[in-house]
Amino acid sequence: MGVEVVVEGLTKSFGRQVIWEDVTLTLPAGGISVLLGPSGTGKSVFLKTLVGLLRPDRGHIWIDGHDLANCGENKLYELRRLFGVLFQDGALFGSMNIYDNIAFPLREHTKKNESQIRQIVMEKIELVGLNGAEGKLPGEISGGMRKRAGLARALVLDPEIILFDEPDSGLDPVRTAYLNQLIVDLNAEIEATFLIVTHDINTARTVPDDIGLLFRRELVMFGPREMMLSSGEPVVRQFLNARRHGPIGMSEEKDVSELEAEAQQGHDPGALPPIPPQLMPTAGRLRRSQQAPGTWLAANGVVPPPGSFVDERGRDWLREYPRLLGSVR
Amino acid sequence: MLKRPFHWRECLHQAWFIVSVSALPTALVAIPFGAVLALQAGNLIRQFGAQSFTGATAVLGIVREASPVVTALMVAGAAGSAICADLGARKIREEIDALEVLGVDPLQRLVVPRVVACAVVAPFLNGLVTTVGLIASYLFNVVAQGGSPGAYLQSFNSLAEVGDLWVSEVKALVFGATAGLIAAFKGLTAAGGPKGVGDAVNQAVVFSAMALFAENFLISAVTT
Numbered sequence: 001m002g003v004e005v006v007v008e009g010l011t012k013s014f015g016r017q018v019i020w021e022d023v024t025l026t027l028p029a030g031g032i033s034v035l036l037g038p039s040g041t042g043k044s045v046f047l048k049t050l051v052g053l054l055r056p057d058r059g060h061i062w063i064d065g066h067d068l069a070n071c072g073e074n075k076l077y078e079l080r081r082l083f084g085v086l087f088q089d090g091a092l093f094g095s096m097n098i099y100d101n102i103a104f105p106l107r108e109h110t111k112k113n114e115s116q117i118r119q120i121v122m123e124k125i126e127l128v129g130l131n132g133a134e135g136k137l138p139g140e141i142s143g144g145m146r147k148r149a150g151l152a153r154a155l156v157l158d159p160e161i162i163l164f165d166e167p168d169s170g171l172d173p174v175r176t177a178y179l180n181q182l183i184v185d186l187n188a189e190i191e192a193t194f195l196i197v198t199h200d201i202n203t204a205r206t207v208p209d210d211i212g213l214l215f216r217r218e219l220v221m222f223g224p225r226e227m228m229l230s231s232g233e234p235v236v237r238q239f240l241n242a243r244r245h246g247p248i249g250m251s252e253e254k255d256v257s258e259l260e261a262e263a264q265q266g267h268d269p270g271a272l273p274p275i276p277p278q279l280m281p282t283a284g285r286l287r288r289s290q291q292a293p294g295t296w297l298a299a300n301g302v303v304p305p306p307g308s309f310v311d312e313r314g315r316d317w318l319r320e321y322p323r324l325l326g327s328v329r
Numbered sequence: 330m331l332k333r334p335f336h337w338r339e340c341l342h343q344a345w346f347i348v349s350v351s352a353l354p355t356a357l358v359a360i361p362f363g364a365v366l367a368l369q370a371g372n373l374i375r376q377f378g379a380q381s382f383t384g385a386t387a388v389l390g391i392v393r394e395a396s397p398v399v400t401a402l403m404v405a406g407a408a409g410s411a412i413c414a415d416l417g418a419r420k421i422r423e424e425i426d427a428l429e430v431l432g433v434d435p436l437q438r439l440v441v442p443r444v445v446a447c448a449v450v451a452p453f454l455n456g457l458v459t460t461v462g463l464i465a466s467y468l469f470n471v472v473a474q475g476g477s478p479g480a481y482l483q484s485f486n487s488l489a490e491v492g493d494l495w496v497s498e499v500k501a502l503v504f505g506a507t508a509g510l511i512a513a514f515k516g517l518t519a520a521g522g523p524k525g526v527g528d529a530v531n532q533a534v535v536f537s538a539m540a541l542f543a544e545n546f547l548i549s550a551v552t553t
Contacts, residue, residue, distance in 0.1 A: 051430050080432050091427035094419070105431045150427075157431075 002030040002193035003064055003082060003160040005050070010059035010069070012042070012049055018217050019045050023059070025212055025222040027161075031289035032187050032194040034204045036239065037214035038248050043197040044088070046214070047165050050195070051083050052076045063161075081109070084159030084192075088166050090150030092138035098125075099134035102153045109157065124152040128182065144175045151182075161193045162186075168200040176200065180207050180279060188281035191288055201240060205229060206279045209289050213239070215248070226296040229275040230304050241270040274307035277317035286325075293317045340442035343412075347450045351407040352457065358399055359458040363465030366390045371474050383476055384485035387466045392493050396458040398545055401504035404451050405537035409512035412443050413533040416516025417526035425517065435517065444509035451505025452498045459497065496552045503544055508537045 005027040012019045019042035027033050037043050048054045050061060052068055061068040068079050092101045102121045106112055112120075125134055128148040138146055147167060154162060167183065168176040180203055187194055198204060204211055205225075212222035215235050221228060228236060238246025245262050281287060293309050296302075309318040317324060370386040416439065419425050428435050470476040515533035519525045 048426070053426050053429060077432050077434070080430055083430060085427070085430045087423045087427055089422065091423035093424055093427075094422065108431065108433055153427075153431075 001160075001191050004029040005161060005193060005195075006060075006062040007050075008060040008062070010046075010049065010061065011057045012045060012054065013057055020214060020217050020219065023214075023219045025219060027193050027195055028210065028289060029193055030187075030191045030287075031209040032183070032196065032207060032287075033210040033212065034208040035195060035197045035212045035214060036204045037199065038239070039199060041214045041217075043199075043214060044165055047085075047163050047195070047197050050163060051080060051085055081157065082160045084154030084157070084162045086147065086151050086154050086162070086164045086167060088169060089143065090138065090146035092146060092149055092153070094138055097135050097137055098130065098141070098149050101138070101149060102134075102156060105153065105157050120156055121152075124155050127155070127186075128152045143170050144179070147171070147179065148182075155186075155190075158190070159192055161195070164194070164196040164198075166198050166200075167196060168198055168203050173202075176203065181282065183207060184279050184287070185281050185285075187289075188285045188287045201242060205240070206276050209291070224291075224296040225278065226275060226294070226302075226304070227300070230272065230297065230302050232272070237270055237272055240273055243270050245270075272305045274305045275309060277309050277311050284325075292321055294321075336438060336442045339438070340446050343443050343446035344450050346411070347404070347408040347446055348453070350411055351403045351450075351454060354407055355400060355403040355454050355458055356461050358403065359396070359461040360465045362395055362399060362458075363387070363391060363462035364469040366395065366462075367466040367469040367474065371470055371476070380476060381480035382484045383470050383474075384467075384481035384483070385488040387463055388485055388489045388493065391462040391466060392459055392489070392497055394545070394549065396455055396462055397497050397500035397504060398541065399458050399462075400451055400455040400501050401508060401541040401545075402538060403454065404447055404505050405508040405512070405534055405541065408447060408450070409508040409537050410530050410534050412447075412509065413512040413516040413519075413530045414526060416440075416513060417519035417529045420517055420519045421522055421526060440513040440517070443513055444506055447509030447512075448502050448506035451501040451508075455498060455501035459494075496548070500545060500548050503548065504541050507540050507544060511537045511540065 007023060007025050007027075010023040011021045023046070035043055035046065045054060049056050049069070056069050059069060063079060063082065066075060066079060068076065071079070092098070093104065096104065099121060102124055103117050106117045106120060110117075121134075125131060128151050130145060130148055130152065133141055133145060133149075138149070141149070151167075164183070167179050171179065183194065183196070184207060196203065196207065208225055210223060211225050211228040213220045213228065213236060220233065220235060221231065229240070235247045237243075238248055249258070277293060278290070294304070297304055304318075310316050315324060366387065367383060370390065371380065371383045374380055374382055374386070416425075419439075425435050425439075428438065467478075467481060470481055471478050512533045515529040515536070516526075519529040521528075
């Protein structure tokens with residue numbers, strides 16, 4: 001069962017440049033959260049701060065009653081054992097083959113013998129679908145395989161919190177879909193707390209329970225998926241529609257006069273797209289942190305954009321949820 | 330820094346690696362070094378009519394000064410650059426971050442074994458340079474310049490002391506550790522992609538060379 005991560009008033013700057021200020025959010029235990037944001041808003045910096053690779057200027061990160069942002073070196077190494085991190089390119093050790101890479105944490109931290117290690121490693125290799133590649137070096141396999149191998153290595157010590165740094169970067173849409181399904185299935189199985197950092201709209205719309213949006217050096221919003229996807233905020237609409245018109249500019253945010261000029265010309269970030277149904281685990285399982293479609297919308301009296309919760313086969317997950325759940329089981 | 334567990338295998342592996350990249354170049358550089366010393370000093374000394382003292386110059390020149398410096402430059406240039414490039418590449422590929430997240434201290438796991446390996450290997454290389462340099466100097470003096478073997482050995486023996494060898498070995502140890510430390514530090518602080526690694530290697534070699542000459546001066550000043 002996962003661990004809750006509570007972030008309070010976190011601020012990070014490099015020299016005079018403030019990366020983000022006053023970020024406050026709670027990653028619910030066992031849930032999948034996505035942190036979304038345009039390129040260069042410090043998403044990866046946030047991830048590295050969460051595992052203590054970078055120290056924040058101010059604020060707290062509470063895990064299990066310990067403040068990871070302000071603890072000593074020994075405590076930090078102890079708390080890090082709770083984490084598994086999938087780095088952008090997998091961050092595999094280039095001098096070791098895939099098998100040794102995945103076995104590395106076990107050999108370092110446990111007293112297991114080689115046959116026990118072999119059993120665990122082969123289990124994880126099978127879980128991420130890398131059978132037959134265990135003898136290859138990281139330089140000899142594709143980017144998608146490196147990511148999956150990195151994921152397997154992050155999983156061997158049974159972490160309580162798993163962080164994904166842009167799992168979809170550099171992958172084609174089909175492989176991204178497979179990886180997203182793997183993430184959802186994995187969450188159903190091990191029930192750890194997941195945080196995915198990405199700028200891929202499709203991942204953000206279909207995978208998580210909660211979404212956060214980083215923009216203009218702050219966390220604009222953090223909350224349930226349905227809240228974010230039904231929000232009228234211009235920056236949310238611009239991001240979800242992938243439009244040029246809106247508060248996000250090419251290199252940084254646009255200033256007020258530019259926005260007014262856009263408004264006069266009748267440009268707009270566009271209407272909200274329909275909310276897609278959430279990605280379900282395979283084999284009819286349910287994730288513990290998952291809620292029925294429309295739960296947040298109904299509780300807050302918000303009407304979703306037309307066409308929401310209808311999948312590509314025309315099934316309406318909002319109306320037919322109990323029946324659909326029965327049929328996939 | 331030397332807290333347990335000490336990674337013996339990594340250290341042995343690195344020591345072997347350092348020997349394999351630097352032994353041959355070090356020996357090859359030592360030959361012209363000994364020969365040039367014999368030629369230059371020999372010429373000068375012959376003008377004073379004291380050719381029989383060429384052997385003595387080899388003691389001072391090769392054993393005490395030249396061989397630790399040649400060793401140090403080779404350790405910095407061959408082993409240091411390789412260590413710096415290796416750690417730098419790992420740094421920019423996020424391997425070092427991954428190591429830390431997996432709860433492994435990169436200082437203990439990667440840096441300490443490398444620095445220890447450099448410090449241990451350097452005195453051995455120093456012995457190699459001294460031997461090869463003296464042989465080259467002797468052969469050049471006796472065969473090429475027509476010096477007398479007996480006079481060379483006698484003047485050599487009259488000036489040589491075991492203490493000189495010790496100072497030389499201590500110098501090599503200090504230089505090896507310094508080169509290893511600088512290379513590891515520069516590698517672990519590399520930033521800015523592949524170009525950053527190139528810059529780090531360049532700086533590591535230049536800084537090591539400068540630090541080594543300063544250390545050489547200090548140790549020579551203290552011990553004589």
